[in-house]
Amino acid sequence: MHHFEKSALEELSKIYRLNLMNSVTGYKSAHLLGTTSPSGVDNLAVFSSVVHLGSNPALVGFILRPTTVPRHSHANMKSTGVFTLNSISKVQIKDAHHTSAKYPEEISEFDQTHLKPERKAGWEAPYVQDAPIQMGCRYVNEYLIAENDTLLIVGSIEHLYIQEELLGTDGWVQLDKGEIVSINGLDGYALPKLVDRFEYARPKN
């Protein structure tokens, strides 16, 4: 196996290290985060760090690097109080990735891609049309990770929309039925297929 020690990691070139460190923690969730600015411009940005924080209350979290693109997303969700998370299906990956380009705030990523905004009543942030799962989230809190000045954003799920064929009788959502992708590193998009689903694990004997 290839072995990197801490000192070797620190000496890598920036791009090599970014590729490496973004890959080795495994597959990441793939979402498009939608917001609207106070002046009415929609913003859409791809995120790969959304995690489940809890079921009751329904909470999600994601990491924001203050120095990277999605600052518009952050400013907008703090202004309006809301954002959307939209799962990315295989046919959307090229456009989804393009939302990571650094457009000025007055440009909507919806106008620069084939992705279409979908307005739903009572929610001041755009969903992505045809996303297999759409979540209307309210900004709840943020935590500064002092070790590297990143933010953990906490949001609550207030509206959840799921394509019917993905939703099982026990509440489990089979993601591959929507061709939902996952992210490998900074720029790789992978399509998972279900291998197996196990029962609740109990000690042997």
Next chain:
Amino acid sequence: MHHFEKSALEELSKIYRLNLMNSVTGYKSAHLLGTTSPSGVDNLAVFSSVVHLGSNPALVGFILRPTTVPRHSHANMKSTGVFTLNSISKVQIKDAHHTSAKYPEEISEFDQTHLKPERKAGWEAPYVQDAPIQMGCRYVNEYLIAENDTLLIVGSIEHLYIQEELLGTDGWVQLDKGEIVSINGLDGYALPKLVDRFEYARPKN
């Protein structure tokens, strides 16, 4: 699409809600977290919330629900200062899932599965033999998420081992070459295949 409002989510049965909320945030990374207790018992637990926190310094994060199984992992990493994260390949999923069974602290999950511990010099936590990616991590800090009393654990990567065939010339690690899985919900294991890798996105004209 099926629509759940916040009030409907709150009224679901516990199991239905757990399945639902653990699925809708998308594919999760799959890791086995290895620790050793002060009395020398190895502990191994499956985690699906490991995220990349930063590349320089190399930091990972994961969520710990204080009320669930991996409390032994938490106590051990705080005692010894270290833990390991091991990616899960397709052939290991049944055993990996079984580590979520609630064994008493004096029982090592390595003895209850076919997974084998691998000791490496100078690291007081067991790696999982044949894991395509192994990370020796140091416990750095933890943050209490007050909204639901979960913890965000922050660790630094001090040793990184990668099977040679996964590691590209630009540092990107192609996870599907190691048949590394991702997790769908609480108990579904999926095998991703790379669809495409894109260039750094730049604004159109």
